[in-house]
Amino acid sequence: MSKAIEIETDGKVVSISNPDKVYFPTRGETKLDLVRYYQAVAEPILRTMGARPVLLERYPDGAGGKSWFQKRVPKSVPDWLRTTTVETPNGTTSDALVAADLAHILWAVNLGCLGFHVWPTHAGAAEASTAPVVYDAAGNPLPPTGVTDELRIDLDPSPGITFDDLREAAVRTRNLFSELGIDARVKTSGSRGLHIYVLLEPRWDGYQVRAASIALARELERRHPDLLTASWWKEERGRRVFIDYNQNAPHRTVFGAWCVRPKVGGQVSTPVSWDDLGAIVPDELTLSTVPARVEKLGDPWADRTPQSIDPLLEMSQRDMDAGLMDAPWPPVYPKMPNEPPRVQPSKARKA
Known part of the structure; x- marks a missing residue:
C-alpha cells in the first residue's frame, strides 16, 4: 500500500x-x-x-x-x-x-x-423547528423533521423505460412546475434515473413537503397517464415512469448532487441544464x-432561489376535499392517518 x-x-x-x-x-x-x-x-x-x-x-x-x-x-x-x-x-x-x-x-x-x-x-433544523407535532394512526407523536428546504422527485424507470422516456417525463414534470410558478432543476442520479430538485423557502416541514410532492405526482399522472404514474405498488405501474414522492418522506435521504x-x-x-438534458449520456x-x-x-444550479410550494399544497387540499386518501408510506414508517391499507392490490383482491 x-x-x-x-x-x-x-x-x-x-x-x-x-x-x-x-x-x-x-x-x-x-x-x-x-x-x-x-x-x-x-x-x-x-x-x-x-x-x-x-x-x-x-x-x-x-x-x-x-x-x-x-x-x-x-x-x-x-x-x-x-x-x-x-x-x-x-x-x-x-x-x-x-x-x-x-x-x-x-x-x-x-x-x-x-x-x-x-x-x-x-x-440543527429539527431542534429549531416550530412545526406542530404530527401523530401516527395510533396516536403516537412522530419525530419532528425541522424545516425541510428541498423538494426532491425521483423519476424511477419501470422495466422497458428508456432514457428518452425519462427525459420526456422530466420535461413534463418541469412544465407543470413552471405552470405553478416553481423553478425546478434536474440532475442525473448516477444510475438509471433522473432527479428533479426544488430549493424551498424555509417555511414547511417534511410532512408538508411530502404532501406537496404527492399532489404533483397525482396531477402528472392525470395529465400524462401513458407516461407517468403515482402508483406506489409496482404491479400497478406498467411500462411507465414512477414519480417517487416518498423520497420526500420525513427523515429520508437522497443521493447527493x-x-x-x-x-x-x-x-x-450530475446537475445539468434543461437545455443540455437532451444531449447527455449519463454513463459518460x-x-x-x-x-x-x-x-x-459552470454550475447549472448556481442561480437557484428558494421557491414556494403553496400552489402544490392547495392542489393537495383539493385532492383531500375530493375524497382522496393519503398515498402509501414506505414500510419502515408507522401506519399514518388517512393512509390506505398497506397491502398489494392483487393480494387485497384475493383476500
Whole structure:
C-alpha cells in the first residue's frame, strides 16, 4: 500500500491513507483521484450539500467490494469534525456527519465513502423547528423533521423505460412546475434515473413537503397517464415512469448532487441544464469527465432561489376535499392517518 499523504483545506489537515488504492476498476481511478475530483467540484457541491447531514455509503475496498451504510460517525474522530443529531422514522437518534466544508467530505472519502446520501434539512433544523407535532394512526407523536428546504422527485424507470422516456417525463414534470410558478432543476442520479430538485423557502416541514410532492405526482399522472404514474405498488405501474414522492418522506435521504456513485465506472450524479438534458449520456458523466464539464459550463444550479410550494399544497387540499386518501408510506414508517391499507392490490383482491 502507498504511503499516506496529508491535504490541507479549510484550515484543517486531512490524512489520506493508501492514496493509490484503486476505487473504480473500469479505468483504474484511485482514492486520490476521488479526492482530486471533490477538490475540483468543491464550490458546486458545497452549494447544494453544505451544512446538511449526510449518510455515508462506505466501500473500503472500492466500488464492487463489500459495503455498508453508516449513519453514525465513528467514536474516534478529529476534534474539528462537525456532527448533528438525526432521527429515523421510529425516533431512534444518531450523530450524523455534517458536510460543513471540503475537509469533512475528504475525511469521509478516506473512510471509503463512495456515496453521500443527503438530508433535505440543514444541521440543527429539527431542534429549531416550530412545526406542530404530527401523530401516527395510533396516536403516537412522530419525530419532528425541522424545516425541510428541498423538494426532491425521483423519476424511477419501470422495466422497458428508456432514457428518452425519462427525459420526456422530466420535461413534463418541469412544465407543470413552471405552470405553478416553481423553478425546478434536474440532475442525473448516477444510475438509471433522473432527479428533479426544488430549493424551498424555509417555511414547511417534511410532512408538508411530502404532501406537496404527492399532489404533483397525482396531477402528472392525470395529465400524462401513458407516461407517468403515482402508483406506489409496482404491479400497478406498467411500462411507465414512477414519480417517487416518498423520497420526500420525513427523515429520508437522497443521493447527493455532484457525488460519485459506488459504480466501477465512477459515474457522478450530475446537475445539468434543461437545455443540455437532451444531449447527455449519463454513463459518460464520471469523476474523470465532470470537472472539465464544470470548468467549461459552470454550475447549472448556481442561480437557484428558494421557491414556494403553496400552489402544490392547495392542489393537495383539493385532492383531500375530493375524497382522496393519503398515498402509501414506505414500510419502515408507522401506519399514518388517512393512509390506505398497506397491502398489494392483487393480494387485497384475493383476500
